[in-house]
Amino acid sequence: MNIVIADDSQFMRVLLKNIVHEAWPEAKIYEAATGQETIDQYKANHPDVILLDIMMPDKTGIDVLKEIGMQVPILVISAAGQEQIIEEAKALGARDFIVKPFDGQKVLETIQKILGSA
Amino acid sequence: MTIDPQLLNDIARRATKSSSRALSLLIGQEVAIKTTQATYLSLDKLVDLIRSREGSHVVAFSQLISGVKGAALLLMSPTDALHLVDSLMKRPMGTTKELGDIERSAIRETLNILSNSQLTALAQDLGVTINMLPPELISPEHIAHVLDYLAAHRGETTEIIVFETSMVVAAQESQVTMFIAFDAELAGIINSKEG
Numbered sequence: 001m002n003i004v005i006a007d008d009s010q011f012m013r014v015l016l017k018n019i020v021h022e023a024w025p026e027a028k029i030y031e032a033a034t035g036q037e038t039i040d041q042y043k044a045n046h047p048d049v050i051l052l053d054i055m056m057p058d059k060t061g062i063d064v065l066k067e068i069g070m071q072v073p074i075l076v077i078s079a080a081g082q083e084q085i086i087e088e089a090k091a092l093g094a095r096d097f098i099v100k101p102f103d104g105q106k107v108l109e110t111i112q113k114i115l116g117s118a
Numbered sequence: 119m120t121i122d123p124q125l126l127n128d129i130a131r132r133a134t135k136s137s138s139r140a141l142s143l144l145i146g147q148e149v150a151i152k153t154t155q156a157t158y159l160s161l162d163k164l165v166d167l168i169r170s171r172e173g174s175h176v177v178a179f180s181q182l183i184s185g186v187k188g189a190a191l192l193l194m195s196p197t198d199a200l201h202l203v204d205s206l207m208k209r210p211m212g213t214t215k216e217l218g219d220i221e222r223s224a225i226r227e228t229l230n231i232l233s234n235s236q237l238t239a240l241a242q243d244l245g246v247t248i249n250m251l252p253p254e255l256i257s258p259e260h261i262a263h264v265l266d267y268l269a270a271h272r273g274e275t276t277e278i279i280v281f282e283t284s285m286v287v288a289a290q291e292s293q294v295t296m297f298i299a300f301d302a303e304l305a306g307i308i309n310s311k312e313g
Contacts, residue, residue, distance in 0.1 A: 008252050009230070011206070011223040055230070055252050079227075079234035080249065082241040099238070100231050101144040 001027045001115075002045050006038040006064070007053040007077070012100075016051055016077070019104040020111070035059025042068055049114055051107075052094070054078035054085060062088060069093025073114045077102060121158065121305040126279065129243055129308065130156035133236040134283045137296065140235035141285055144228065145205035152293065153284040158277050164299055165262050167280070168193065171295055176217070178229035178253045179264060182237075185248030186307070188278070188300040189265070190233035192225070192253075198292035199225060211290065226253040232296055236281065244307050265299075279304050 001024055005016045013031050020027055030045050032038040034057045042050065052074050054061035061076060062085075068074075069092040076089045081099030089097055095114045098107060134154040142149040159167070168191065176199040182188040194202065203214045206224045214221060230253050237248045256264060279302060284295045 009223050009227040010220050011227050014220065055250070057252065079231045081234065081238045082247045084241070084247045100234075101140055103143075 002030070002047040003027055003111075004030045004032055004038060004041045004045065004047040004050040006032040006035075006041075006050060006056070006061070008033050008056045009053070012053070012077075016107070019107055020051075023108045033057075035061065035064045038064050039067055042072060047072060049073045049075060049111055051111075052076050052078075054080045054089070062092065065089055065092035065094060075107075075110055075114055077107065121279075121308055123156075123158075125308065126156040126158075127154075129240070130154055130281045130283075132243060133239040133281060136235040136239040137232040137283060138285050140231050141228070141287075141294070144231060145202070145287065146208075147205060147290075148288050150286045150288055151283065152286045153282060153295075156279060156281050158279055158302075158305075160277055161265050161299075164278065164280055164297070165265055167282070168261055168297065169258075175258055176225065177256050177258050177261060178226050179256045179261075180229060180233060180250045180253040182248055182250045182298075182300070185246050186300050186304045188298065188304075190229060190250060190253070190299075191261070191297045192229040192232065192294060193258075193297070194292070194294045198290075198294065201287070201290045201292040202228065202294065205287065205290065222255050226255060228294075229253040229296070232294075233298055236283075236296075236298060244311050246307050277302050 005013050007013050017029050030041045032041045036058050052061045074094050076094045076097045079100040086097045096110050138149045138151050175196050176194050178192040180190045200214045203221045203224050204211050279300045281298045286293050
């Protein structure tokens with residue numbers, strides 16, 4: 001399984017990487033700290049799912065969704081939990097939206113649900 | 119523009135509950151709200167208010183860029199910052215001795231999560247979506263410069279609305295204080311919802 005973890009926060013990328021690795025030790029995890037890096041990682045590594053933050057430098061998560069939201073399963077994980085943002089993300093193709101701070105188990109269950117329906 | 123102080127504080131209290139719940143979930147420990155208040159004051163007074171928080175040296179800062187303009191700041195003492203990082207990184211208390219890259223990232227993310235939780239609560243209350251930039255860490259002596267910059271890019275009003283929240287992590291006896299300063303246009307939004 002290939003996963004891209006896209007968040008400008010190094011702390012958050014480490015947190016999510018640990019959560020994913022505990023459940024899927026064999027998973028290949030690629031990191032992105034900006035919107036453009038997310039798109040580059042998508043093109044280079046064809047992930048099964050992208051964990052995507054919203055507020056990132058250069059391109060935001062919404063910009064990323066506009067470019068690739070319909071092409072790859074994306075789970076948005078963001079502190080920006082206002083209803084308008086969630087609706088916009090889902091309209092652009094996000095399979096689900098988890099508001100930070102999150103429960104690690106919920107992240108895993110949501111990833112499994114997304115992969116199961118892919 | 120005037121606003122009912124009781125109304126303002128009611129709104130701030132709901133927003134504050136949201137951020138204290140967020141901090142509790144983030145660090146996996148009980149968090150108590152020590153102070154919550156909302157006031158109408160000038161930027162100069164805000165700088166004085168922040169400076170009066172003695173011992174607060176670690177400062178995370180973010181700009182509110184749409185919906186309502188403003189800024190969010192997270193203040194804590196160096197000791198409390200190290201304790202907070204221990205909790206965030208699930209390390210035994212006392213492990214973290216200095217703030218390296220990932221530790222600073224953890225503090226920035228804490229402001230991101232706590233302030234966004236308040237903004238989400240406000241959005242539910244008032245129907246306004248407020249976006250903010252990713253936080254940065256700044257030194258306390260730069261607070262005035264940052265706020266001066268914001269003042270120069272504001273409208274004509276000289277007053278701002280400030281939500282102040284102090285939270286205590288009981289197990290550590292450590293405290294974090296968050297200020298969210300909103301441009302006075304928030305008063306218009308509140309009044310129009312209540313009118």
